[in-house]
Amino acid sequence: MSTHDVSCARRLRASMLAEAGDPADPSPFLLEAIAAEIVRCCGHNALKANRLAYGWTFERAVTALHTMCREQELGARGLTVRSWLEWEAGDHPSADYQDLLCRLFRTDPVSLGFRRTYRTCLAGTAPDPAGDEEPPPETGWVVNRVAQESVTHAAAAEISDVGATLLESFGADVTRLARAYLHDAPGPLFTELVRVRRETCEILARRLRPAQQAELLPIAGQACGLLANACLDLGLAGSTYIRLGRPQQAITCAGTAIRLYEDGPLVERAYGNEAFARVDLVNGYLLGGELEAACQSAASIFELPSSQRIDGLSQRLHGVGGLLRSPRYQRAPRALEFIERIDEFPSDSGCSFRPHR
Secondary structure: OOOOOHHHHHHHHHHHHHHOOOOOOOOHHHHHHHHHHHHHHHOOOHHHHHHHHOOOOHHHHHHHHHHHHHHOOOOOOOOOHHHHHHHHHOOOOOHHHHHHHHHHHOOOOOOOOOOOOOOOOHHHOOOOOOOOOOOOOOHHHHHHHHHHHHHHHHHHHOOOOOOHHHHHHHHHHHHHHHHHOOOOOHHHHHHHHHHHHHHHHHHHOOOOOHHHHHHHHHHHHHHHHHHHHHHHHHHOHHHHHHHOOOHHHHHHHHHHHHHHHHHOOHHHOOHHHHHHHHHHHHHHHHHOOOHHHHHHHHHHHHOOOHHHOOHHHHHHHHHHHHHHOOOOOOOOHHHHHHHHHHHHHHHOOOOOOOOOO
């Protein structure tokens, strides 16, 4: 019997597809893993779980079966939505329809709940008979997810103590996520970071030995730090519009962010984030062809004292240098002066950037 409504399965499907990189055409391996997770988490039967894994309504599933029969010349069928509803309610389809459903979902009778297996398989699904085929790209992702479940079970089993293996797994998770954050989108990683932080905090709430607590606290702190950075990136709108090549929207959003920083209490102004917003403003002006406005906006960045010239800000400024070296600006003396100030920025003593009047 189902323990969750359909919306739970839809959220689970969206989350797992996002974790796998949102493939345009998910492989049967991935869809089968999603279906197995829907069965485990939501309590839906196997046929319904497979339909939901594909993201189909009843009508869409029936249409897909008729289309398959027509395209593969399998003969016309009289399947209706009502019949499908009865199957998901517990009625078993005929042998002919069981075969068609296996073709439709590119799986086997065991995975659809029509047969039973007594073999132990990954994620509760039937083994792939073509053992010599190259595994699909999502294989590593599914294995990683199963490994996470094993860690969760290990954590639950260690009620009174925490083993070294569990601590190592948390540390490995944080290291992996920190490296992935350098090149992956922050959205899918956010979910994993929330899990690591939650599980480490749950372990910290237990009675631990001082050495274990000392090892786990930095891991929790690192997870919180990565989450904070992800929150910042998921909120940074000016940067998004710059990447989309929409300078006017970037200028508007970056300007709003700067005004909010300026209007707030001085003790609450994060100079680094404010400077990043100003870099977004500079980029917006450069993309829009407004070199002089970009130079004016950069003045406060170059006025930062050397102690506040963080590495991330220096990296972003060098990105500005890339725009200044584009054909649009490569012959402009003002752009050349701007590039020199950027090159000097990491070691500069904090002299102001004097815009022309």
